[in-house]
Amino acid sequence: MSRRDWSAWHEAYADPDSALSRRLVVVQARIRETLDAAPPGPVRVVSMCAGEGRDVLGVLDGHPRRTDVRGRLVELDPQLADRARRRAAAIGVDLEVVTGDAARSAHYAGAVPADLVLLCGVFGNIADVDVARVVAAAPQLTAAGGTVVWTRHRREPDLVPRILEWFAAAGFVQVWLSDKSEGYGVGVHRFAGVPAALRLRLDGTLFRFVGRD
Incomplete structure (x- = not known):
């Protein structure tokens, strides 16, 4: 399979009527709600396969809690990572952008457990068994009471259930789920358990990104 041009793929955001743009609006609304409800003090954020960081950076631009936000965005594509890095600097937020394979747990060392974990654009591009593996690893990424926002298409066979x-x-605990009729899935979950220690495997990965969505 040839490598997808992810920079070109992001051009769909230029069309406000595209499914990608409509999903982004929903994701940003959920991020905004999470930030609005966060208690005073630092808010740690981690984004897996962050792309240009449009979801979180689009919310933080002008948000009253933007100076409270700390964390890390992980993106493999150097062009997309650079765009995210430049935008984060432009709006003055303390978010580190790492250019690297988001599947490797080592890239999250020192940034987790996070109060907000973004798994957007991940589940539709990896095998089902890898989706299960990422979800099972979420307690290593998420702080107690923290929020995970994730996306997945609703095409059959629908994996969302x-x-x-x-x-x-x-x-x-499920907090919110978009309606299936929208064609895309956006979910919000709150972690009600106890965070687990991040298990670092230098030779292992959480998933293999196959680029199907």
């Missing part, structure tokens, strides 16, 4: 089961088994 199983994703909900996997989150529940990992100690998460």
